[in-house]
Structure formats: C-alpha cells, structure tokens
Amino acid sequence: MALALAACAQAPLRQPPAVPMADSFRDIPAGWADANAKAPPLAADWWTMYQDQELDRLEQQLIANSPDLASALARYKQAQAATGVLRSAQSPTLGASLNGQRDRQSDLRPLRGATSPAEYNSGTLQFDLGYEVDLWGRISQQVSAGEAQERAASADLAAARLSLQIQLADTLLALRGADADIKLLRETEAAYQRQADLITRRHDGGGASGLDLARAQTQVESTRSLLRQRQAQRNVQEHAIAALVGANAASFRLDAADTGNAGFATPAVPVGVPSTLLQRRPDIAAAALRVAAASDQVGVARSALFPSLTLGLSTGLQSSDFGRFAQASNLFWAVGPTLAVNLLDGGRRKAQIAGAEAQLDEAGARYRAAVLTAFQQVEDQLTLLDNYDQAAKFDHQAAEAAGRALDLAKKRYDQGAASYLEVVTAQTAYLQSRRSELDLTTRYRQAGVQLVKAIGGGWSAVQAGPAT
Structure with missing residues (x-):
C-alpha cells in the first residue's frame, strides 16, 4: 500500500514543450560556413576574435567591476544557499537544550500532592533527534526542484554576463562610429569654411552675390550644429560604457579612434543548424531547467495529500538537585514514530x-x-548582415557618384555655368552619402555582435575569414 501511495504522489517529469524546428537558417550571408554541430564552442572571451585591444581591456574591466554582473552573481549564490537549505531536510536533525530554574507551586494548584514541596529546583539537559522519512518523495522532489533552480540561476548568470558583454561591444562600436562621423564632419566643416572664405572674398570683390555668401555660411553653421549634436551622442555613449565597466562617468575617458571602425575586425561567424541553438543559449537552458523544477513542485504539492512519518528520540538528564544532576538515575528518554495527516x-x-x-x-x-525568440533573433541578425553587406556596396557607389557630382558642380560654378545653389545641393548630397556609408558600416558590425548574442556566444571554431 505504501508503494502504491508513493507512486500516486510522484509527478511525471514534464519535458519542455515541442517547438517547430527548421533544417537550417534561411538568410546565412553568402560565403559564410555552417558550423559543425559537434564542434566545441569558442572560449568565454569571444570578443578576442575582433582583434581590438580597447575592447579586450574594457571587457576585462567589465568582468572585474560591473555592478550588474556582481548582482547576478549574488543571485546565483542565493540559489545555491536555497538548495543547501532544501538538502538539509534529507538529514536527521539534532538539538540540545539546557535549563535550570527555581520554581514555586501555587498552594491551591489542582491535584497538588500533599507532600509536594512549594518550592523546588528544576534542571534539565535534553537532546532531541528527529528524522522525517521521505515516504512519498516530497523531500527528494523539493531538493530536485531546488537543484534545477540553482542550475537555472547559473544559466541566468551566464546570460547576464553575455548580455553585458554584448552591450559593451555594441556601445563601443556605436562610439567608434561616432568618432568616424565626427572626423568626417570636422573635415567637412573645414572644407565648407574654406569655401565660405573664398565666397566672402569674391563677394567683397563683386564677383559673388550676397545669396551665394549666405548659402555658404548656412552650410558652415549647419555642419557645426551637426558636429555638436554628434559629439553629444558620443559623450552619452562614453558615459554608458563607464557605467557598464563600473567606472565613474565624470572621470572616465575613451580617446577618439582615428580610424573609426576600421580597426574593428568583423569575422564571419559560422552558424550551426537550428537545433544546436538549444545547447548554446543560456536563457533557453534556464527556461528548460525551470520546467523541470516546476514539474518537481507538482510532485511536492501532491505529496501533501499523504501522511508524514517522523522518527523522534528525546533523551537527557533531569533533576531537582543541582548537586547530583549527573547521575544515571536522572536519565530520561522517549522514542517513537509520529504519523501525521491533515484530514x-x-x-x-x-x-x-x-x-x-x-x-x-x-x-x-x-x-x-x-x-522561438532565439530563432527569430538569429534570423533577424543574419538578414541584417546579408542585406547590409549588399547595401554597403550600393552606399559606397553612391558616395563616389556624389563626390563626382560635387567636383562637377564646383567646376561649373567656377566657370559661371551654374549657381552656387547647385554646389550647395551637391555638397549636401555628398555629406549625406558619406555619413550614410559610415552609419551602415557601424550597423553591419553591430549586427555581427548581436548575432553572437543570438547564438549564445558560442559556435564552431571553423575559420570563415573576415567579412568585408
């Protein structure tokens, strides 16, 4: 009967629900390789593949000083401690108490013996040993649920670490993009100022109209405004990096990179078959472990329907004479099981x-x-990489064409064949195309970093070569 009841108390382990799968990802960029599903993932310092010393230094500083990472580690330690508390229920408990007191009985106490003294001493040394027999698996299932929650907390820690590392790399890329944009705007401002100075001299000599001079000055001031706005964005990104690595934003500085993103290598990350994503992503592992923990909790709840059996033993010494306390005649004990059920x-x-x-x-x-979210994120980043790669070629061609148009517009203006408005229009188009090209380069590299996050920070060590 006990075995039958135990079987009723056990909850069948629920497997994670089935998810629609595909044989392969759809939008893998041309030239990229599929990863070998059996190959081990790269090391935890995945960012080293980008060959950027500044990124390496900041990532190490993040691991050492990030308050968000420290709080995630503390949550994992809390889960470890909670599991330890649950495991303790599998072991016997032993308690001890020592009591010594002077008592006086009421003269009218009911059933007080005629020879019972009114005042007396009472000393007790008692040991209590208890052990709950896990008849229905309640304790073991609680421990199993706690262990699953602990492993889920470990996966949460890995996910938090990866998320912060990705956020740092993404923000650094954005800052490098801002550096490149600021460099372009400063060069443009200087070129526009030289052009405005030339128009001013022509205007003073009667060779240029006031309208041309106003348009030239407008170009200079508008570019200065864009430069200040971009500098503000760059400063905010620098402050964000400071917070990520646990530094004070007021004293944290990152020097501007002369090459912008040019020194940030962008490797082609080989992507494995979709099923391997389940093994790579820590958030998926954590979700699966929480399914197992919840399944165990169902068994714990069902076991409450059945009686609990506790084995108990109490023993010690008791005497009213403190001077003869430690005598064999003062020994007492009580032993026996307790079966309790809620009716x-x-x-x-x-x-x-x-x-x-x-x-x-x-x-x-x-x-x-x-x-499903993981698959969506991988497909999103693969789509962005594939289309950004193609769009970058068009953007580059557009920038070259805009540069040729600007040269022609300047020659036509110098020859008196066109108004300065044509030059201004060409200058605006050229600046926009160059900024678009830089922005697309940054977004392409950010999509590569986000792909690292989407696949869980690990992939086959197959070298596909750097992406252009």
Whole structure:
C-alpha cells in the first residue's frame, strides 16, 4: 500500500514543450560556413576574435567591476544557499537544550500532592533527534526542484554576463562610429569654411552675390550644429560604457579612434543548424531547467495529500538537585514514530496542486517563447548582415557618384555655368552619402555582435575569414 501511495504522489517529469524546428537558417550571408554541430564552442572571451585591444581591456574591466554582473552573481549564490537549505531536510536533525530554574507551586494548584514541596529546583539537559522519512518523495522532489533552480540561476548568470558583454561591444562600436562621423564632419566643416572664405572674398570683390555668401555660411553653421549634436551622442555613449565597466562617468575617458571602425575586425561567424541553438543559449537552458523544477513542485504539492512519518528520540538528564544532576538515575528518554495527516483543509491542498500545475504550464510556455525568440533573433541578425553587406556596396557607389557630382558642380560654378545653389545641393548630397556609408558600416558590425548574442556566444571554431 505504501508503494502504491508513493507512486500516486510522484509527478511525471514534464519535458519542455515541442517547438517547430527548421533544417537550417534561411538568410546565412553568402560565403559564410555552417558550423559543425559537434564542434566545441569558442572560449568565454569571444570578443578576442575582433582583434581590438580597447575592447579586450574594457571587457576585462567589465568582468572585474560591473555592478550588474556582481548582482547576478549574488543571485546565483542565493540559489545555491536555497538548495543547501532544501538538502538539509534529507538529514536527521539534532538539538540540545539546557535549563535550570527555581520554581514555586501555587498552594491551591489542582491535584497538588500533599507532600509536594512549594518550592523546588528544576534542571534539565535534553537532546532531541528527529528524522522525517521521505515516504512519498516530497523531500527528494523539493531538493530536485531546488537543484534545477540553482542550475537555472547559473544559466541566468551566464546570460547576464553575455548580455553585458554584448552591450559593451555594441556601445563601443556605436562610439567608434561616432568618432568616424565626427572626423568626417570636422573635415567637412573645414572644407565648407574654406569655401565660405573664398565666397566672402569674391563677394567683397563683386564677383559673388550676397545669396551665394549666405548659402555658404548656412552650410558652415549647419555642419557645426551637426558636429555638436554628434559629439553629444558620443559623450552619452562614453558615459554608458563607464557605467557598464563600473567606472565613474565624470572621470572616465575613451580617446577618439582615428580610424573609426576600421580597426574593428568583423569575422564571419559560422552558424550551426537550428537545433544546436538549444545547447548554446543560456536563457533557453534556464527556461528548460525551470520546467523541470516546476514539474518537481507538482510532485511536492501532491505529496501533501499523504501522511508524514517522523522518527523522534528525546533523551537527557533531569533533576531537582543541582548537586547530583549527573547521575544515571536522572536519565530520561522517549522514542517513537509520529504519523501525521491533515484530514480536513477546505480544499487548500487541491488548490495548491492546481497552482503548481498552472506554474508548470507557465514554465513550459516561457520555454517555448524563449526558443522561438532565439530563432527569430538569429534570423533577424543574419538578414541584417546579408542585406547590409549588399547595401554597403550600393552606399559606397553612391558616395563616389556624389563626390563626382560635387567636383562637377564646383567646376561649373567656377566657370559661371551654374549657381552656387547647385554646389550647395551637391555638397549636401555628398555629406549625406558619406555619413550614410559610415552609419551602415557601424550597423553591419553591430549586427555581427548581436548575432553572437543570438547564438549564445558560442559556435564552431571553423575559420570563415573576415567579412568585408
């Protein structure tokens, strides 16, 4: 009967729900290689593949000083401690108490013996040994759920670390893009100022109209405004990096990179088959472990329907004479099992079972959502990389064409064949095309970093060569 009841108390381990899978990712950029699903992932310092010393230094500083990472580690330690508390229920408990007091009985105490003294001493040294027999698996399932939650917390720590590392790399890329844009705007401002000075001299000599001079001055001032706006954005990005690495934004400085993003290598990350994503992403691992923990909690809730059996032993010394306390005649003990069952609870335990089953359903749905989101994120970044790579070629061609148009417009103006408005229009188009080209380069590299996050920071060590 005990075995049958134990079987009823056990909850079947619920597997994570099935998720629609595909044989391969759809938008892998041309020239990229599929990863070998059996190949080990790269080391934890994945950012070293970008061959950027500044990024290496900042990532190491983040690991050492990030307050967000420190709080995630503290949460993992809390989960470890909680599991230790649950494991302690599998072991016997031993307690000790020592009591010494002077007592006086009431003269009218009911059933007081005629020879019972009114005042007396009482000394007791008692040891209590207890052990709950895990008949229905309640304790073991609690421990199993706690261990699953601990492993999930470990996966959460890995996910937090990866997320912060990606955020740092992404922000540094944005800052490098801002550096390149600021350099372009400063060069443009200087060129526009030289052009405005030339128009001013022509205007003073009667060779240029006031309208041409106003347009030239407008170009200079507009570019200065763009430069200040971009500098403000760059400063905000620098402050964000300071917060990520645990530094004070007021004293944190990052020197502007002369080459912008040119020194930031962009490797082609080989992408494996979609099923391997389940093994790479720490958030998916955490969601699956929480399904297992919720399944164990269903068993814990069901075990409350059955009696609990506790083995107890109490022993010690008791005497009214402190001077002869440690004598064999003062020994007392009590031993025996206790079987306890809740006969009537108004449906509380059934409601707890229903609640545990609902939590299991929620954990399963969260797991499925995490997997689908992961696939979406990988496809998103692959799509961006593929299309940005092609768009970069068009942007480069457009910038070259805009440069030729600007040269022609200047020659036509110098020859008196066109108004200065044509020069201004060509200058605006050239600046916009150059800034668009730089922005697209930054976004392409950011998409590569986000792909690292989407695949969990690990992939096959197959070298596909740097992407252009």
